[in-house]
Structures are given as structure tokens and as C-alpha cells.
Amino acid sequence: xxxxxxxxxxxxxxxxxxxxxxSLGWLVVFFAIPTTYILVLxxxxxxxxxxxxxGWSLESWRRVFQxxxxxxxxxxxxxxxxxxxxxLLLGTPxxxxxxxxxxxxxxxxxxxxxxxxWTNFLVRIFAWKVLLHPDGLIRHLFGALRLIGPEVSLLNRxxxxxxxxxxTYLPFAIxxxxxxxxxxxxxxxxxxxDLGASRFSAIVRVFLPGxxxxxxxxxxxxxxxxxxxxxxxxxxxxxxxxxxxxxxTQRAFTDRNWPEAAALASxxxxxxxxxxxxxxxxxxxxxxx
Amino acid sequence: xxxxxxxxxxxxxxxxxTTACGSRRPVLHVYTWADYFDMDVVRQFEREFGCRVRxxxxxxxxxxxxxxxxxxxxxDVIFPTTYMVHLMRRENMLxxxxxxxxxxxxxxxxxxRAISADPDNAYSVPYMFGTTGxxxxxxxxxxxxxxxxxxxxxxxFRGRMSMLADMREAMGxxxxxxxxxxxxxxxxxxxxxxxxxxxxxxxxARYDSEGYRNSLASxxxxxxxxxxxxxxxxxxxxxxxxxxxxxxxxxxxxWADEMAIPAGARQVELAHAFINFFHRPEIAxxxxxxxxxxCPNMAAYELxxxxxxxxxxxxxxxxxxxxxxxxxEFIEDLGEANALYTRIWDEVRAAR
Numbered sequence: 106x107x108x109x110x111x112x113x114x115x116x117x118x119x120x121x122x123x124x125x126x127x128s129l130g131w132l133v134v135f136f137a138i139p140t141t142y143i144l145v146l147x148x149x150x151x152x153x154x155x156x157x158x159x160g161w162s163l164e165s166w167r168r169v170f171q172x173x174x175x176x177x178x179x180x181x182x183x184x185x186x187x188x189x190x191x192x193l194l195l196g197t198p199x200x201x202x203x204x205x206x207x208x209x210x211x212x213x214x215x216x217x218x219x220x221x222x223w224t225n226f227l228v229r230i231f232a233w234k235v236l237l238h239p240d241g242l243i244r245h246l247f248g249a250l251r252l253i254g255p256e257v258s259l260l261n262r263x264x265x266x267x268x269x270x271x272x273t274y275l276p277f278a279i280x281x282x283x284x285x286x287x288x289x290x291x292x293x294x295x296x297x298x299d300l301g302a303s304r305f306s307a308i309v310r311v312f313l314p315g316x317x318x319x320x321x322x323x324x325x326x327x328x329x330x331x332x333x334x335x336x337x338x339x340x341x342x343x344x345x346x347x348x349x350x351x352x353x354t355q356r357a358f359t360d361r362n363w364p365e366a367a368a369l370a371s372x373x374x375x376x377x378x379x380x381x382x383x384x385x386x387x388x389x390x391x392x393x394x
Numbered sequence: 395x396x397x398x399x400x401x402x403x404x405x406x407x408x409x410x411x412t413t414a415c416g417s418r419r420p421v422l423h424v425y426t427w428a429d430y431f432d433m434d435v436v437r438q439f440e441r442e443f444g445c446r447v448r449x450x451x452x453x454x455x456x457x458x459x460x461x462x463x464x465x466x467x468x469x470d471v472i473f474p475t476t477y478m479v480h481l482m483r484r485e486n487m488l489x490x491x492x493x494x495x496x497x498x499x500x501x502x503x504x505x506x507r508a509i510s511a512d513p514d515n516a517y518s519v520p521y522m523f524g525t526t527g528x529x530x531x532x533x534x535x536x537x538x539x540x541x542x543x544x545x546x547x548x549x550x551f552r553g554r555m556s557m558l559a560d561m562r563e564a565m566g567x568x569x570x571x572x573x574x575x576x577x578x579x580x581x582x583x584x585x586x587x588x589x590x591x592x593x594x595x596x597x598x599a600r601y602d603s604e605g606y607r608n609s610l611a612s613x614x615x616x617x618x619x620x621x622x623x624x625x626x627x628x629x630x631x632x633x634x635x636x637x638x639x640x641x642x643x644x645x646x647x648x649w650a651d652e653m654a655i656p657a658g659a660r661q662v663e664l665a666h667a668f669i670n671f672f673h674r675p676e677i678a679x680x681x682x683x684x685x686x687x688x689c690p691n692m693a694a695y696e697l698x699x700x701x702x703x704x705x706x707x708x709x710x711x712x713x714x715x716x717x718x719x720x721x722x723e724f725i726e727d728l729g730e731a732n733a734l735y736t737r738i739w740d741e742v743r744a745a746r
Contacts, residue, residue: 154481154484154485154729156463173740173741173744174744176744177744234614238612238614239553239554239613239614240613240614256552256553257553258553258554258599260599260614261553261599261600340605342600343553343598343599343600344595344598344599344600344601344743346600347743347744355743357460358454358456358457358460359454359456359457359560359561360456360561360736361456361459361460361463361732362736
């Protein structure tokens with residue numbers, strides 16, 4: 106994450122250490138220690154009165170691998186996986202257009218991507234509740250076009266969660282792809298066309314591999330927060346949209362079962378780390394060259 | 395130039411002076427439900443007692459409990475519900491009250507002593523009584539609509555109804571519908587209640603304890619399980635006249651939120667003053683008119699309009715249908731049996 110390279114000279118080593126000490130300290134204090142604490146907590150027994158019991162126990166870990174959790178894991182995986190895929194699919198053409206646009210237009214497009222952040226996240230979710238309201242404009246339009254039956258609700262369902270996730274995280278996908286596309290040498294596309302590649306195959310075989318680092322970062326920036334989403338399923342999801350984040354909240358706040366909440370949180374941390382390491386450790390995945 | 399400097403210096407001293415003065419005023423930290431008292435009342439308290447009041451909100455008793463268990467200190471007054479008072483008291487999380495500092499407790503309505511969490515007010519003082527029942531919109535239901543929990547089985551309102559995201563309230567509604575106690579610990583009865591909740595689930599839009607007020611006001615939801623005062627507030631304050639509330643014919647849950655001082659409170663004396671202030675008759679009346687719940691303060695009753703005081707929804711314990719009242723129960727803490735509820739509630743929420 107700190108971008109250090111293996112082959113640095115010996116004389117540089119001490120300087121590197123002093124330079125990275127603040128960020129390392131930050132990571133230890135605000136990431137390593139809390140995460141370890143949560144992990145340790147998951148091996149303690151639960152106390153029905155809340156809090157944590159004495160001694161050690163594997164009960165929480167046994168519980169989180171019970172079949173009733175599988176539906177929630179599967180739902181969390183498909184909703185966040187689909188959100189990531191859709192964001193990449195929508196973000197790439199946008200980033201491509203932005204990178205090829207003249208400088209003035211590009212500045213405007215960039216501003217437009219960032220503008221939604223001027224409004225509070227919560228307010229934007231509530232705006233979706235208004236848009237998808239059963240008496241709302243979109244619902245009436247779809248109904249009038251006979252796209253959906255009168256009993257179908259647009260709100261309170263997993264698809265609504267997916268829609269709002271894509272909406273929320275799309276800018277996070279566009280920006281890194283754009284950064285990669287910006288340093289991509291578009292002359293290569295023309296070369297590919299000159300050598301007989303179709304427009305489509307030039308994009309797929311030259312452009313996409315050229316920006317794969319950007320695509321990887323974009324995928325992470327969407328997948329990681331999507332896996333841990335809590336607020337969006339809580340507000341626009343229904344009875345069948347509970348994700349792991351919501352379950353952790355329920356365990357910690359209403360069930361007074363902290364060890365199980367800790368086990369779930371640890372599981373989520375692992376789920377986040379696997380794709381992170383997969384992207385970061387891929388050798389030679391430099392953008393553009 | 396010098397003149398401006400003088401003015402600037404004077405202004406600066408004034409600012410420093412006020413902040414220094416302000417920092418000497420003690421701060422009372424109150425942890426309570428959202429929209430639970432008139433802010434004018436709080437401002438009056440601040441003026442009278444020369445202090446500042448900081449208010450923080452929780453959405454469920456469990457959240458309050460979890461936060462205090464997690465070591466949150468610094469709250470001086472909290473508003474837990476009866477069953478939570480019992481649990482907190484057992485866990486030594488409350489400070490005993492000094493009756494000398496609470497002279498206004500003479501106004502407490504003795505009728506409710508027996509059902510209070512703490513009849514002697516050794517650790518807590520009742521603030522408001524309320525009920526949990528059904529809220530609905532008259533413009534979206536047939537004219538012969540009758541409040542019954544079985545409405546959740548009705549496919550006509552599919553996707554437009556919600557139940558509270560509260561294990562005890564949701565399970566309670568199912569247990570009442572089956573004719574059992576909402577404090578049942580019988581595994582067979584609880585399993586049956588779980589099955590009933592699973593049968594209701596496909597008709598529900600979601601389980602929701604906070605957002606349902608807005609959703610009922612905007613008619614996104616048509617029938618909701620909710621708290622009496624919250625739903626009356628939609629009609630009275632948001633002026634949505636189509637909203638109605640009733641305790642269902644099978645019975646609902648009764649509850650009392652109490653005022654208590656948590657262990658670790660820094661402003662114990664001021665906290666007593668706050669609790670006592672809330673039972674000053676005119677203040678209790680003002681709060682009732684604000685939140686549409688029932689404060690068991692007899693002197694305050696006399697300050698209310700007859701119309702208000704005879705409202706069978708707000709004063710359900712006084713003027714509700716006695717037959718229906720007999721079917722209602724207070725939620726009690728279940729200790730170990732809590733785990734059984736959690737398991738069944740989990741099954742319900744995981745069900746397809």
C-alpha cells in the first residue's frame with residue numbers, strides 16, 4: 106500500500122523507515138490493534154446479559170458457519186459482486202470518453218462526476234426513496250408502460266439495494282479508471298487498428314489490458330465498501346435484503362452477543378482482504394505500459 | 395487606526411469573557427429517545443439551573459444498553475423502558491436516587507405504582523406511558539378496517555406494511571395473536587409465534603423501527619406496527635389527517651419509559667434536578683402536549699384540556715377499553731430466555 110519497492114539501496118533503508126513511521130504508526134493504532142481486538146473478542150464466550158464472558162470458546166465461530174447464515178453470505182456476495190461488475194461496465198466507457206475529450210470538456214466532466222458528493226450521502230439515499238416511492242413518478246411510468254404489474258414495489262427489495270449501491274459507488278469506479286486511461290497511449294489503439302484489429306477487439310485486447318491496474322483499483326473501491334454496506338440495505342432494502350453489515354449491527358446492538366458480532370466482523374475483514382491481496386500482489390500490473 | 399484597534403480589543407475581551415463564563419456552566423448529558431420532549435422545556439431548565447444540556451438519542455433500549463455496556467460514561471440522565479431498568483439495576487448500572495432531591499414525586503399517580511419498574515422510585519422515576527399497536531391510513535384501507543395483528547396476513551397490503559425491527563415487539567404481536575403472553579418462555583408457544591411471523595413476512599415491506607413514521611406520512615407504507623405517540627404525532631404535527639392508531643383487538647404491549655441516573659454520571663445533583671423538573675406539573679403537561687404520551691403526574695392532568703385528557707389513545711391506561719386493556723401486557727426482561735427469542739427471531743429474519 107505504501108508503494109515501496111524491494112530493490113531499494115541499503116543507505117536508503119533508515120530514511121525509508123523514518124519516512125514511513127507515521128503511516129505505519131497510524132495503521133498499527135487505528136487498524137492493527139482494533140482488528141486484533143475484534144478477532145480476540147470472537148474467541149470469547151457470549152454473556153446473555155451483554156458483554157463478554159470469562160475464558161475462551163469457539164462457539165461464535167461454530168455459529169457463523171451454521172446454514173442459516175449462508176443465505177446472508179450469498180446475498181452479500183451477489184449484491185456487492187453485481188454492484189462491482191455494473192460499476193466497471195458503466196465506468197469504463199465514461200472514463201474512456203473523459204480521457205479522449207478535449208481538456209476543457211474533460212474538466213467539466215470530472216466536475217460532474219464529483220458533484221454528487223456535495224450532497225450528504227444520507228440525503229441522496231432518501232432521494233432514492235422518494236424516486237422509488239410506490240406512488241412516485243418512476244413507479245407510475247413503469248406501470249403505465251406495463252413494464253411491471255400493479256402489485257410490484259420498487260422499494261424494499263434487493264434490487265433497490267443494488268441500484269443505490271451502483272449509484273453511490275460509481276464515481277469511485279470512474280475516477281481510478283479515468284486516471285489509468287489518462288496515462289494510456291491512445292496511439293496504441295490506432296496501431297492496433299492499422300494492424301487489422303477491429304474497433305472492438307482493439308478496445309478489448311489493447312485498451313482494457315492497458316488500464317487493468319485502474320480497473321483493479323476501481324473494483325476494490327466498489328467491492329470493499331459494498332461488502333460492508335449497512336445503511337443502504339437498512340434504508341431501501343426490505344425483509345429479504347439483510348446483508349452481513351446489518352447482521353453485525355443486530356448481534357451487537359439488539360442480541361447482546363458481542364463475540365458473534367466480532368466473529369462476523371472478522372469474517373468480513375477476511376473477505377475484504379482476499380481480493381485486496383489478489384489485486385495488490387499481481388506482479389507487473391503497471392498502468393499504461 | 396488606534397480606534398479600530400481599541401474596538402477590536404474590546405470585542406476580543408468580550409468574546410473571551412463570555413467563553414470563560416460559558417465554560418464555568420456545568421453541562422448535563424442526557425441520553426434519550428428522539429423527539430421525546432419539548433426543547434423549550436430544556437431551554438427553561440438551562441436558564442433556571444444555569445447549565446447547558448447536551449442531548450444524545452438512541453433508537454432502542456438495546457442500543458442504550460449496548461452503548462453503556464461498551465463503557466460509554468458521561469451520561470447523567472437516561473430514559474430506559476421498564477424491562478431495561480430491571481436489567482440495568484441487576485447489573486449495577488444505575489445510581490440509587492435521593493428522594494430528598496425529588497419533591498415533585500408527590501404528584502405521581504399512585505394507580506401506576508404497582509406497574510412501575512420501581513414502585514418506591516429507588517432507582518427510577520416513570521416519565522411516559524405508551525402502547526405499541528397499529529397505525530394505518532384511512533385513505534388506503536377499506537372503510538370497515540379493524541385493528542388486528544392479522545392484517546399482516548392480508549395480501550391486499552402486500553409490500554406496503556412494516557413491523558418494528560424489534561425482537562420483543564414483533565414476537566409479542568405474534569404471541570398475542572395466538573392468545574399467549576408476550577412474555578412467554580414456553581418453547582412450543584415461541585416456535586408457533588415464529589411460524590406466524592414467517593407467514594406474515596412475505597406481506598411486509600420491511601422491519602423498521604425508525605423510518606416508518608416518514609413512510610406512513612408519505613403513504614409509502616399503509617399499515618405499520620408502531621408506538622402510539624409517534625403515530626399520533628404524524629396526524630397532529632405533520633397534519634396528515636388520514637393517519638389513525640389503535641391497539642389491536644388481540645392486545646398489544648404497554649410500556650413505561652423511566653428516568654434514571656447511570657453509574658458513572660458526573661452531574662448527579664443536576665441530574666436529580668432534571669428528573670424533578672420533568673415532574674413539575676406544568677412541565678409534565680407541556681411535554682405530554684408535545685409527544686402525545688401519558689406522564690403519570692396527577693397535578694399535570696389538571697392543567698390539560700378535557701379533550702386531551704379524555705383521549706383514549708394517549709391515556710389508554712386511564713380511559714382505554716378495559717376489556718382490551720386487560721389483554722395488554724408490559725414487556726419484561728427474560729434474562730436467559732432472551733437467547734431463545736434471538737434464535738427464533740433469527741430464523742424469521744433469515745426465512746425466505
